[in-house]
Amino acid sequence: DGGITQSPKYLFRKEGQNVTLSCEQNLNHDAMYWYRQDPGQGLRLIYYSQIVNDFQKGDIAEGYSVSREKKESFPLTVTSAQKNPTAFYLCASSPGLAGPVDTQYFGPGTRLTVL
């Protein structure tokens, strides 16, 4: 069954701790994305990667880091420098071939709560 998996579904961390959110896809997509959703706001792009070993900052990259060592994996680390980490995090992927018309396929999301 092809798709995108994110784990865990819910995550609780103490303030000041780094935490890594997992995102895996078996769609053979080149591009992957991390979004954050807060109440009353649209999805905001944190980081994206168009190819293995390369990634770019999105609109709200401060306090986050990513890696793209494998095509199927794009983990997101929320560092202690992120001032407001409690949010819902969505990972997505797209074939990466069609640029602006590429459809993005989303995972189920991880809700992170920092206590």
Place this chain on the structure above:
Amino acid sequence: ILNVEQSPQSLHVQEGDSTNFTCSFPSSNFYALHWYRWETAKSPEALFVMTLNGDEKKKGRISATLNTKEGYSYLYIKGSQPEDSATYLCASYVDGGGNKLTFGTGTQLKVEL
């Protein structure tokens, strides 16, 4: 328009009603307009991608139109059903935003029996 905006923010309709909502986006350097449906406890899923002025797309009871010159798209749902209840997101490329989509805040639709 400098950003992607959607209206209304939320909508309650009765089963069988037809409804529509709006997405406004920057018309300069337009490339594509995406519509996604996001049901509660599920992942957002793609409905349409539109690129040409005057484009119309249809999937069952849901259709969308595109006006790239004035920077808006309408999503229509004919004969709403409870299973249409979801948040409908639109997204476009914003000038100066790089090779990435900018999403609107969504229209939350609730269809009541």
